Structure formats: structure tokens, C-alpha cells
Amino acid sequence: MKRTSLFVIALALSLFAFASCGTTKSAAFAKMYEEDPLVMLIMPPINNSTNVDAKDYFYTTLNVPLAESGYYVLPPAATLSFLQRNSAYDSEQFIDGDLKKFGTLFGADVAIFTVIKKWEKSVIGSKVKIQVEYIFKSTKTNEILFDRDATISCDTSVNVGGGLVGLLASAALSAVNTAATEYVTVAVKCNNNALSDVPAGKYHPRHGLDNADSAMYKEVNLSVK
Helix, strand or coil: CHHHHHHHHHHHHHHHHHHHCCEEHHHHCHHHHHHCCCEEEECCCEECCCCCCHHHHHHCCCHHHHHHCCCEECCHHHHHHHHHHCCCCCHHHCCCCCCHHHHHHHCCCEEEEEEEEEEEECCCCCEEEEEEEEEEEECCCCCEEEEEEEEEEEECCCCCCCHHHHHHHHHHHHHHHHHCCHHHHHHHHHHHHHCCCCCCCCCCCCCCCCCCCEECCCEEEEEEC
């Protein structure tokens, strides 16, 4: 009886450990590996949050983690200017449409859409909670190659120490820190963490060698400092 109980406990712990590790890149990004894209086009984010500036924060910070992963990301400033001149700033009108025109115009393999669902600041001003969906769509087939719904809590608190006085000062500084352009840093952390497991692109030394590496699931909850 004891052996059976121990076996059940061990099995449960093993399953928990496996689940907490996530999955593999080959499973999470199967279609990305199959198509093996190189050129990424970042579409203007779709902002469904109450923060009117969230769209700009995300657009200007999404290219870095993708470029560092080995992809050629079309220059955001030039791309945005072109899209604005051609009345294509609202991605809502393209996300479910034919993307082949973007492949032809920009030479892009993938159009990346982001849907910002939530951007909330805590009452005391030291935490920002963001929920965003990342959608990678092929410009060749219009197929979704990868999508992820990420909820990220970012701690922007400033700790100055010193007992009660220090605690009050920390709260005040945290409120100022979060209210200022620190939002750009928050967007950077959000994108860097949510896309930290993207497969290595063709300009990365591990391209084609990382399919067995660990990856996060389609829906993730992350806390960053």
C-alpha cells in the first residue's frame, strides 16, 4: 500500500514538473519551423486598452527581440510612415484579410499583429498589468504561423529603504516612475519576455538547432521587474 502511494505521489510530482517546464519549440512553433521565414513586417498594434498611447509604445519596441532572434525586421519608422501615407495605419482592416500585398510591397514573409487587450496601472502606481496577443501571419498563405496571449505584470516600484519614511518615499517615487515615459521600458520588458522563446532566425547562429529547446505555452502569465 505504501509503495502504491509513493508511486502515485512521485508520478504526480513528475507530471507537475513537466507541466511547469512548458513545451518544446518544435511543438509551440511548428508552423514557424515549417515555413522558416526571414523578413518580418510589424503592423501597427490594435489597441483595445484604455491607454491611448499603448499603440505607440508597442510598435516602437517590438523590433528588438525579433532582430536579436535572427530575423530581418523592416525598419519600424519607415514602415509606419509608408503605412500612414497609404491609409493603412489601422491594422483592424487587414488582420483577417489577404496579406499577399504586403509580401509583394515589402518583401515580408510574416506580418506581425499585436492586439493590446489591457494596459492597467495599479492604484498606488507601482505595477503595470498588460495583456497582449501576438499573431504571426504568413504573407504567402495568410495562415497563422504562431499566436500567443500574454498577461504580464511589470513591477516599476522604486525602493529607497529607511523604514516608514522610506516606504512613503518609495511609494511616491514609484507613482512618478510609472506615470512618466517609463511606459516605454514596460513595453520593452513585455515584448522581450513574451517573445523570449521565438525560434532562432536565419541570422542567428542557432538557426535550425533549437527545435528541442523549451518554450512557453500559447497562453502565459509572467511577472517581470
